[in-house]
Amino acid sequence: MPLPIPPPTADQDTLRKLIGLTHALSAERHLPRLYDRIIEAAQDFTHADGGTLYILEGQGVGQGLRFEVMRTLSLDIRAGGDSGQAIDLRPIPLWLDDGRPNHQNVCAHVWHQGTLVNIADAYEVEDFDFSGTRAFDRAMHYRTVSLLTLPLQNHAGDIIGILQLVNARVPGTDRVQAFDPAFEPLVLALASSAAVTLDKQQLLQGHKDLLDAFIRTIAQAIDAKSAHTSAHCQRVPVLTELIAQAACHADTGPLKDFDLDDEGWYELRVAAWLHDCGKLATPDSLLDKSTKLHALSDRIETVQARYAALIAQETAAAANQGDARLQARILQLREDCDFLARANIGGEFMRPEDQQRVRDIAAQSWTDHTGAIRPLLTAEEADMLCIARGTLNGEERQRINRHIDVTLQMLEAMPFPKTLARVPEYAGGHHEKVDGTGFPRGLTGDQMSWPARMMAIADIFEALTARDRPYKPPMPLSQALSILRDMRDRRHIDADLYTLFLESRVWDIYAREHLLPEQLDVQDPAAYR
Template identity: 85%
Template sequence: MSPSSSPGAVDPTIFQKLLDITLSLSAERHLPRLYEQIITAAQDFTRADGGTLYILEGQGAGQQLRFEVMHTLSLGIHSGGTSGQAISLRPIPLWLEDGQANHQNVCAHVWHQGTPVNIPDAYEVEDFDFSGTRAFDRAMQYRTASLLTLPLQNHAGDIIGILQLVNARDPGTGLVQAFNPALEPVALALASSAAVTLDKQQLLQGHKDLLDAFIRTIAQAIDAKSAHTSAHCQRVPVLTELIAQAACRAQDGPLKDFTLDDEGWYELRVAAWLHDCGKLATPDSLLDKSTKLHALSDRIETIQARYAALIAQETLAAADRTDAGLQARISQWREDCDFLARANIGGEFMRPEDQQRVRDIALQTWMDHTGAVQPLLTAEEADMLCIARGTLNNAERLRINQHIDVTLQMLEVMPFPKTLARVPEYAGGHHEKIDGTGFPRGLTGDQMSWPARMMAIADIFEALTARDRPYKPPMPLSQALSILRDMRDRRHIDADLYALFLDARVWETYAREHLLPDQLDVQDPTAYH
C-alpha cells in the first residue's frame, strides 16, 4: 500500500499545494474572491463535500459569526462570496443571553477555545446542538456526518473567523468518511495562512473605508461652505463615472481601448471626490457671493437707500416751488433702481446696452447727510454691476480659480500609494482646456489623461445644469448642450469625449436622476453634434 493511500497518511505533494495556495491567497486583494479561495482550497485539501466560512462581526456581547460563503458540491450549493446568492441563515451568537460563552454550537465553541474540533459523525455527538444541521439535512435530503471545524487565527492571536468542512470523501469510493486526523495540522496551517491574509485584506479595506469616509467628509464640508454650490462635489463624481462607463463600453474610435480595472475605478472616484478640495481655502464671501454687490451683505440695499433719500430730498424741495417734472423724475429713478436690482442678480450674459445704462446712472448724484454731493454709484459698484457673466469680477474669479492651485498643492504632498498616484493629475486637470488656454498649468489635450478630460466635462455640465445657484434659474438641457457644443468648437473640451457624452446619452442618464422635469427639454441630441 502506498504512503498516500495508507490509513492516516498524507499525500506528500500536499505541502507543495499548501505553499502554492498560500501564495495565491496572499496575492488576492478582492475579499469575496479571497473567501471563495479559502473554501475551495480547504475542500480540495480535505476532500470535503461541503464547506462554510464564517466571519467574526460585532463587539462585546453582540459578537457573532456571520455566514460568508457556503459550498456543497453534491447539492450544487454555492452561496455568498462572489456567487450573488445571499445567505439567509442567521449569524451564530458567541454569547448566550445570560452572558455566558456559547459552547452549544460547535463553531462558537471553536472560536472560544481556539482549537479545532474533528467530529466523525454529527448524529452521534451529544456535546453540541446540531438541531440546525439536522433541519438542513431534512430539507435538502442530505446526511451530514463528518465535520472539521477550524479557527482562523491571525498573527496577533485573534480569531477572526471559523472554517467548517463537511463530509470528507474517500478518494477511491467517494463514500463519506471521517476527516483524516493527520490532515488537521495541514488544514490548520491553511486556516492560519488564510486568517493572516484575510486580516491583512480587512485591514486594508478598513483603511480604504476610512479614506473614503474622509474624502466624502471633505467634499461635504466644501459643499457646506456654500449653499449656492451645494452638492457640487457629490454630483461631479456621479457624472465622471457615467462618462467613464460609456468610454469603457466604446467599441470604436479613440476610446475603444479605454478600460479601468478595480484599482483604476477607485483612483478615478477618489480624484472626482477631491477635485475641489482646494476650495477649503477659498473665502466664504466668494463662495457665497450670490449677487454682484454681495460682500458681508448685499450692497444693493445701500443703493436703494440712496434712491430713497434722493426722492425724499427732491420731494421736500418741490414743496416750496412748482416742479412739473418731479413725478417723471421720481418714476425714472424708481425704474433705474429696479433695473440695478435686476442687474445685481447676475446671469449668463449682460447686454452691452445694459452695461452702458449702469455707467450712465453712475454719473447721477445725490446729497448725503452732510450736504455733500455724492455719485449714486461708486466706481466699484458700477464696475461690479457691469459684470457680464455670473456675479464675480475678474479679481474675484481669479481668487476663486486659485482653488485649483491649492487642490494640486494639497494632493501633491499627500503620500498616495502607487494605485492612487494619478489622483493629483486627474483632479487638478478639470479646469484645463484642450487648446492649452486653461489653468493652472495650461495643458493641452495631448498632455491630459482621458480621466482628466472626462472630469472637465463633468465639472462644466454639473455647473451649467445645477438647480441650486441663486444667480441663475436651472438651465435646461438644450441650453447646457449648446454651451458644451460651443466649447467643443472652441477646443475647450475634448471633441471625442463630447461626442461620446451625446451618443451614449450620458446627459440623459444624469438628467433623469439629478435635474428638474422642466430642464428635460431634449429628446434627440442630433442638433447638438
C-alpha cells in the first residue's frame, strides 16, 4: 500500500523500519492481534512508554471511541487486544450532551479535526481536559508528560480510530522527552497504513459476522420447521467441535497429526451449522410427523372412531340377542384400540409379533353409516402402523434422506472462498458410512475427510440422545453408546473416531451440558469399548 513521502531528514534505516512495520501489519489476519501489532509498532517506532488504541463505535450523536488496547511498559499494563484482559472503561463520547462536538477530550478533538496533536507536557496544557489522566497518574504513581494523538484515517478519508502514544523516552534510558515533530510525518504514515489494514480487516470481519448470522438463521429456520427436531442444527456443531478438539489433542494413533488452524476451525463450524440446510426443501408434514398415522392430522382418531362405532354396534347386537359374551368382546376391542394407539407412537423397534397383531386387527371389519362392511384398518394404515422404527415408512424416509442431496446442491452452488472450500464435503458426508453403504454418494471411510467422519458421529449421537423426539423417550447414555458401538462393529462409523469419542469422554462432556439427569447412567465407558 502507498505511504506518504517521508521528510528528507528520515534516514534509510528509519524508512526500512517503517516499511517493515507496514508489511507486518498488512500480513496480520487476526483482528485482536492486529490491534496489538498497531500499538507495539507505534511504541517501538517512537520509543513511547505507553499507548492506547481507540476504535470508533456507534452512530450519530451516540458515537464514541472505544478503548481497544492499552499498554504501559513501565507499569507492565497490557489490556485489550489479544491479551485476554478486558478494559473496563467507558468509551470517550464524540459529542456533548447538547449535541456539540466534544473538543474537551484530546482524542475526540483529533477525531473531529482529523489532525494530530503533539503535546510536550499534559500538565501544562489548558486546551483539553486531562482530569482523567491525572487521576490515572495518582492511582498508579505515574507521571504523564508527552502525548502524541493521531487519527487512523482509511483510504476513503474516514477516521475509524485514534492512536495515542504516551511519554516518548530517550533511546536507551528512562528519561521522558517530547515527541520529535520531525517524526510526525512518519508516524502519520504508520497510522495511515494501520488504518487501511484495520479497515480491511474490519470489513472482512463484518462479512464474516454477516455470514455467521445468516448461517445461524438458516439453522434456526430448519429447527423451527419441526418442534420434534428443534435445536438439532445447533447441537450437532457443539458435538462436532468437541470431537475435533479431542482429535487435536491426540498424541497417538492415526489422529496424532490432526490439527486445525483458525481458518480450519471456522470451516468446520460453517459446515456443521449448514449440515442439514437441505431440510429447507423437505415438506413440513414429514419433518413434523410425530406418529405413524400423522398426515394433516393424526389419523389414529379416525381408527378410534371406528372402534367406538363397532363397540356400539356390538352392544346393540348383544342387547337384541342376549349375548353373554358382550363384556369380554368389548374389553378385547378396547385393548386392541389402545394397542393401536401405542403402536402409532413409534419407537426404536417394533416386535414382529406386534406387527402381526396389527395385521390380524386389519383383517377385522365394521359397518359404516351406510351399512357397508369396511375393514377396521385400511391397507395403508396397517402398513404404517407396522413401521418397525420411528414414524416414517420407507418412501417417507427416502424423501427425508433426499435432504442431503439438496444440501450438497445448495452448498456446491455457493461461491465459497478458498478457506471454506471443504464445507460441502464436510457437511455432505454426515450420512455416509465407512463401509460405503451410506448416502448420497456411497463413500468409503478412506474417501472421507476426518471432519466429515466426525460430523457423522455427531449427527447420530445427537439424534439418539435428543430429548424432544415424540416417538421415543430420552435415550440414556448406556443405550446410545451401545448403538454407537454396534455401528462401529458393522463399520458404519469410523472405529478410530469412536475410540477417541469414548476415551476422551466427549459423550460425557456433551451429556452434562445438554442431556437430562436421568439420561446420565454411565460413569465408566469400559463396557462400550
